Amino acid sequence: MEEELNDASKAKWYTIVFDLKKQFGKKPDMNGILYIIGMRELGQNRVFEKEEKMDLFHIATCKLLSYEGYYELEKTDAEGWPHYKLIKELGNKNLLEQEIYLKKLVIKYFEESGLIS
DSSP states (O other), rough: OOOOHHHHHHHHHHHHHHHHHHHHHOOOHHHHHHHHHHHHTTTOSOOHHHHHHHHHHHHHEEEEEEESSEEEEEEEOSSSOOOEOOOOOOOOHHHHHHHHHHHHHHHHHHHHHHHHO
């Protein structure tokens, strides 16, 4: 696995962070970005309880990892919450590898959602 993002990916990552900072008034960390992705996937913009916020992180992570075949959308429940099933184990990555891997998947998500080009 690459230990860092290439220059094109870095530029896209900074575009995402800058655009979100403009939109929300502060620079988001990875948790903030996952929260936003989770809200987009749920399709609800409201105040969430603590447990629901954890569910939003899970939704976002599953959505991102579904690009690589680790999760698959199983169903959406009556309240609109997506449910994913694990397809294959992710394996062990150190924290730096996890962060870089997630950044690449976030970039893919924003590209596929038409939020960046």
